[in-house]
Amino acid sequence: MFDLSIFCGTSEEPRSYLHTPWIERGGVAATDGHVMVFVESPQMVSGDVKDTTPKAMIGKMDKFLDLEFSGNAHPLSGIDIPKLKCPMCEGSRFLVSTICEDCNGEGEFQHGAHWYSCQECEGDGKNHVAADKGSTNSALCPYCSGIGIKKFADSDPYVKIGEVYVAPNILTRVNTLPNAVLYVGDDPGGSVTFRFDGGRGVLMPLDMRRIKK
Numbered sequence: 001m002f003d004l005s006i007f008c009g010t011s012e013e014p015r016s017y018l019h020t021p022w023i024e025r026g027g028v029a030a031t032d033g034h035v036m037v038f039v040e041s042p043q044m045v046s047g048d049v050k051d052t053t054p055k056a057m058i059g060k061m062d063k064f065l066d067l068e069f070s071g072n073a074h075p076l077s078g079i080d081i082p083k084l085k086c087p088m089c090e091g092s093r094f095l096v097s098t099i100c101e102d103c104n105g106e107g108e109f110q111h112g113a114h115w116y117s118c119q120e121c122e123g124d125g126k127n128h129v130a131a132d133k134g135s136t137n138s139a140l141c142p143y144c145s146g147i148g149i150k151k152f153a154d155s156d157p158y159v160k161i162g163e164v165y166v167a168p169n170i171l172t173r174v175n176t177l178p179n180a181v182l183y184v185g186d187d188p189g190g191s192v193t194f195r196f197d198g199g200r201g202v203l204m205p206l207d208m209r210r211i212k213k
């Protein structure tokens with residue numbers, strides 16, 4: 001079974017229609033705007049799936065779903081992907097959160113006429129500890145929306161495949177798909193198609209002109 005929630009927009013994504021996979025062309029599509037995955041059989045997808053294409057996405061997927069697999073084939077199993085875990089849940093995808101005792105969950109203190117952010121909880125009002133799935137009072141990590149992978153920052157390592165550069169958080173997710181193979185052409189800015197047992201997808205490489213090292 002495929003869990004496509006890791007390919008959806010996180011809770012920080014303002015386009016709420018990207019938070020859930022949806023039925024598209026008789027299969028199921030999911031995207032966060034950086035990587036798109038399409039599974040041919042809805043029976044192979046677990047979890048929430050919207051039964052119609054979101055209005056804003058109608059007709060938008062065709063150009064990606066019709067892309068040819070062209071360029072050089074790069075099986076993902078042969079690519080070294082830096083492991084960048086979410087710093088909050090340490091990759092476990094779950095957190096146990098407790099009210100901060102230093103500030104009683106307020107996240108700040110008043111001293112005289114001024115307010116100060118609580119150092120202990122960094123103003124959050126709660127302390128978070130990485131947890132295993134199913135442990136008491138654990139919840140999906142809100143920082144990574146339960147993906148377990150650190151969001152890409154310009155200072156993170158990236159992966160060069162042929163002529164393109166790809167963020168490790170995209171590759172880590174695509175690598176959960178069975179026997180994924182990327183197809184990389186000569187255009188460093190061109191979208192990269194991939195296929196896996198049961199479906200296909202497209203990812204956007206990093207724009208190296210705007211990566212500040």
Ligand SMILES: [Zn+2]
Nearest residue numbers: 086089141144
């Ligand atoms: Zn997390």
Ligand SMILES: [Zn+2]
Nearest residue numbers: 100103118121
């Ligand atoms: Zn606190």
